[in-house]
Amino acid sequence: MKVKVISESPKETQQIARFFTEAIAELGSFSKNQALVVSLEGSLGSGKTEFLKGVAKGLELQEKIFSPTFLIMKSFPLSSKKAGEEQFFKTLWHLDCYRLKEAEGIKDLGFIEIVNNPQNLIFIEWGDKIKKLLPKKHIRIRFETIGKSTRALEIQIP
Ligand SMILES: Nc1ncnc2c1ncn2[C@@H]1O[C@H](COP(=O)(O)OP(=O)(O)OP(=O)(O)O)[C@@H](O)[C@H]1O
Numbered sequence: 001m002k003v004k005v006i007s008e009s010p011k012e013t014q015q016i017a018r019f020f021t022e023a024i025a026e027l028g029s030f031s032k033n034q035a036l037v038v039s040l041e042g043s044l045g046s047g048k049t050e051f052l053k054g055v056a057k058g059l060e061l062q063e064k065i066f067s068p069t070f071l072i073m074k075s076f077p078l079s080s081k082k083a084g085e086e087q088f089f090k091t092l093w094h095l096d097c098y099r100l101k102e103a104e105g106i107k108d109l110g111f112i113e114i115v116n117n118p119q120n121l122i123f124i125e126w127g128d129k130i131k132k133l134l135p136k137k138h139i140r141i142r143f144e145t146i147g148k149s150t151r152a153l154e155i156q157i158p
């Protein structure tokens, strides 16, 4: 399934992300023994981090999502929203592979273990750089800069 959405502002990108996150949080992982991986792809400034900020809002995170210079991997615990409501994901991971020199380097940070835990929800900026290490079934979002405040988001769900 492929969905193309046009965003006219950073705020709209965050709203799209909230909508998307609420849907996948209901869905859970594709596999019983693997995390749900969302690969965010597209050039510098195309809105990947902005999208993550909306994801954080959708998951009601208290902590803010940043794009610090040296970030490669950061985790955020997810609390169950309402008592009695089943929560599939226990941890949100934000990875940024921009500065990664080779795909294998991410393994040193425990990437394989993180992927092998179905309670993890993993968003990877520049995920195309570690494509060979991603689970076969993953969600891919391509960001394209159309104009100063217009971005096209193509969401591909297997
Ligand atoms: N419709 C839009 N959606 C998202 N961001 C937008 C939009 N219009 C303008 N912007 C601006 O574009 C920039 C997007 O920056 P962001 O850090 O999200 O990009 P990125 O894809 O994460 O880049 P990088 O590859 O450097 O991490 C922000 O400054 C934001 O204000």
Ligand SMILES: [Mg+2]
Pocket (backbone or CB within 6 Å): 048, 049, 050, 067, 125
């Ligand atoms: Mg970014």
